[in-house]
Amino acid sequence: MSETLEHVASAARTDAPPAIVLDKVNKWYGALHVLRDVSLNVALGERVVICGPSGSGKSTLIRCINRLETHQEGRILVNGIELSDDIKALDDIRREVGMVFQSFNLFPHLTILENCTLAPIWVRRMPKKEAEELAMEYLTRVRIPEQAKKYPGQLSGGQQQRVAIARALCMKPKIMLFDEPTSALDPEMIKEVLETIVSLAETGMTMICVTHEMGFARQVADRVVFMDRGEIVEMGTPTQVFETPQTDRLKLFLSQILRGH
């Protein structure tokens, strides 16, 4: 029942203007061709999961979206702004795109609260008090408000990753990028982080998530993108991709993933 509703909703979303447009994006590391003609449109409010074997270019692709990596050919538009060497445009994009990393990357010398308020205060020019209230609101939402005065090193991996999510949300981004958010975590902590991301997905946030968590992909993704060797091999609804894979590469990948779990 709920599944049908969700699919109706996702169909409605595709009418919205695209939040992210990737048009024939190419990237090389030296001679190594890591992204090959990648084209992908992500609609506002859409949740996309990217999966694929390691080294397939998934992380590189989402890191290109906020220009932590630069692409060499093709176009990337975020909220209608094209990524280029224009620093002003880049600032506008980064302000609207939140990112969560595999290794959390919290600032270890700042408290949890300071981690969350730094960017709102300095990038959004928000008054300190307001930023702190906002941070506490998001820390409550990721269920760790009591840790606000601690330092990242005093928290567990799962808690740190939830702080990282709260930190990104404090910038009130329109788009969230997740780069393998649970790969560095112990199994019991994966669950708490995924729950946080699922509840975020339920708010209608536009999300792109690189992950190997197939259960999670089924639960939240509107679309699953399978990448291999720098190109998009297949994409479709979770059911299409996981139940009726068309290519051998995807079949092989799925069999390996299933064996692994």
Place this chain on the structure above:
Amino acid sequence: MSDITLNAATAAPEAAPRTPPASQIGLLAWVRANLFSGWLSTLVTLALAYLILRWVVGFVEWGIINAVWSVPNSQTQACRDMKGIGACWAVVTEKHRFILFGTYPYEEHWRPALCILLFIGLYIVSAMRRFWRSGLAFLWAGVLAVIGVLMWGGVLGLPYVPQERWGGLVITLILATFGLAFAFPLAILVALGRRSKLPAIKAICVLYVELIRGVPLISLLFMASVMFPLFLPEGMNIDKLLRAQIAIILFAGAYLAEVVRGGLQALPKGQYEAADALGLNYWQKTGFIILPQALRLVIPPLVNTFIGFFKDTSLVLIIGIFDLLTAGKTAIIEPAWQGFGIEVYITVGAIYFVFCFAMSKYSQGLEAELNRHRRR
């Protein structure tokens, strides 16, 4: 094996935590473990204890019991009688003003004395974390300006004292404080510049560091004192002390820049990326995320360099500036006091030691305090 543990566990199900046996803790156990753990260790301990005791007794006899503390009117006969048996601290009593203030006019000695107190006060205030705010920079600017006015005079009814007459401890403190106060920010900029993506900035910074590091400080001081004036237009003359000061700043800056760069390189790339992803601009990223972490990492080598430069200021003697060490050396040139170098050098050494040891101790505390976030 597993049976035994099982039995032991059932035998005392709720055993209270026990303290270790008395023979394992306390002073006695420490002494036994560290000083008398075997026949060789016992032998070494006894031999060293004998040597230390002999040396301490000898020093106390020479430096305190048999010492001559003062003599009337530079009549050093009393000292000469005790030569080799007792120290002649009279030379320090007699010459302490010269060692501290050099050839500064006698009746104006309160001015460099006040400057020394101002420097020490500035160090103490700067060391306290509760004063670490933007106001501290203004305090530094203010105090350094006041020190300049006090030393030169010529205003507010203070007689003018040319720089050639300054000397002693106050010169050492001026060179070291101004030197490090300017070299440190310079070093941070150069270290950042060396990692810049802009080729011109990077090239300038690399060139600066490699050029300055490749030359001894002495030759830089010579260049500053002899060659530099040749490049200046006729009639224009920059103070000798200022020239030496600039040479020291440039030299210290190059060394400190490499220390700071080490810290920058030790930071994980993820920290830069997280700051970028949040939309912080270059200076925000550098000021809030990168430098605070990088500098904490390099506190030990940073203080090591600071201490090294505090002592390296004594090299200015070769261009004729009277720092603490040179003043001490000059104090014993006078025929009446010749031969009492040991006492003067011990005193000068003790002064250097107090400043360097304070820096070292403070840095250890600071390191523990600032890296508190690493503790779990």
